[in-house]
Amino acid sequence: QVQLQESGPGLVKPSQTLSLTCTVSGDSISRNGYYWNWIRQYPGKGLEWIGYINHSGSTDYNPSLQSRVSMSADTSHNQFSLKLSSVTAADTAVYYCARDVGSHYVSYGMAVWGQGTTVTVSS
Amino acid sequence: QSVLTQPPSSSGTPGQEVTISCSGSSSNIGSYYVYWYQQLPGTAPKLLIYRNNQRPSGVPDRFSGSKSGTSASLAISGLRSEDETDYYCAAWDDSLNAWVFGGGTKVTVL
Numbered sequence: 185q186v187q188l189q190e191s192g193p194g195l196v197k198p199s200q201t202l203s204l205t206c207t208v209s210g211d212s213i214s215r216n217g218y219y220w221n222w223i224r225q226y227p228g229k230g231l232e233w234i235g236y237i238n239h240s241g242s243t244d245y246n247p248s249l250q251s252r253v254s255m256s257a258d259t260s261h262n263q264f265s266l267k268l269s270s271v272t273a274a275d276t277a278v279y280y281c282a283r284d285v286g287s288h289y290v291s292y293g294m295a296v297w298g299q300g301t302t303v304t305v306s307s
Numbered sequence: 308q309s310v311l312t313q314p315p316s317s318s319g320t321p322g323q324e325v326t327i328s329c330s331g332s333s334s335n336i337g338s339y340y341v342y343w344y345q346q347l348p349g350t351a352p353k354l355l356i357y358r359n360n361q362r363p364s365g366v367p368d369r370f371s372g373s374k375s376g377t378s379a380s381l382a383i384s385g386l387r388s389e390d391e392t393d394y395y396c397a398a399w400d401d402s403l404n405a406w407v408f409g410g411g412t413k414v415t416v417l
Contacts, residue, residue: 221406230309231352231395233406246405280351288399288406293342293357300351 186210188281188298196275196305202268206281206298207261214239214259219284221294222255222266224277232277236284237264271305278302310335311396313409320417324384327412329396331377335407339399341379343372346393346411355394356381383414391416 192204206220213220222234235245237255245253249268257264268275279301282294312330319325329341341359344352354363356372359379369390371382379398383390396409 223406229393229411231397231408231411233408244404247403248405282351288339291340291342291357291399293354293363294344294352295354295357295363297351297353 186283186296188283188296190279190281190298190301192279192301192303194302194304196271196303197307198272198305199270202266202271202275202303202305204266204279204281204301204303205263206265207263208283209262211283212259213257213262213264217285219287219291220257220264221282221284223280223282223294224275225280225300226277234266234268234279238287273305276303276305309410310400310403310407311398311409313394313396313412315410316413316415318415318417319383319386321386321388323386324382325386325390325414327381327383327394327396327414329379329381329409331379331398331400331407333377334402335377335398335400336374336379337377338401341372341374342397343370343381344395344397346395348392352395386416388416390414 189207218239219236221236252269254267281298283296285292343356345355346352359374360372400407
């Protein structure tokens with residue numbers, strides 16, 4: 185059974201870079217057709233898609249965050265990572281990683297999610 | 308302000324049917340599949356409906372999805388106490404080039 189687990193600092197100072205890792209067990213991040221997403225949920229409960237990295241290492245980011253986001257994959261550890269630079273209090277949220285199958289044209293939905301990790305931006 | 312519009316709340320008595328709407332535009336719901344997620348308190352969203360009306364394995368057939376034009380709906384029939392939680396719709400938006408979500412609907416079982 186595939187499981188995803190987010191990890192990283194729970195507190196980040198303003199203007200610094202938020203770095204999170206999602207460790208995948210029970211499946212390979214290199215499996216063809218898989219898209220590995222980051223989504224965040226604000227304290228007011230709104231959900232925002234941050235971006236994805238797919239099985240071949242291609243990325244797509246939410247244009248609203250594109251200038252500050254980067255994602256990468258480490259196939260040797262079966263992990264993928266998120267970096268969000270120049271953070272402010274507005275980036276305070278619960279961050280989730282999630283697996284999708286298929287591109288947005290033919291997606292089967294984000295059927296597997298990590299438990300989420302709370303990141304607070306504060307000095 | 309969410310790109311997809313959902314009512315903030317909906318309610319029903321046990322056994323009733325509740326319908327949650329999700330309104331979008333031609334750049335999202337009008338052109339792409341709709342997905343529904345259920346989120347219990349303190350947990351990650353769970354995929355409830357994919358590709359407008361398909362249920363993942365293990366999701367009860369009390370949950371059903373539909374789409375017409377630029378709107379979609381989630382119906383919960385035979386409402387049960389454990390259905391009392393938050394529901395979100397989602398779709399790809401090609402003008403924003405991003406997955407977009409509704410603001411969420413809190414279902415209350417009276």
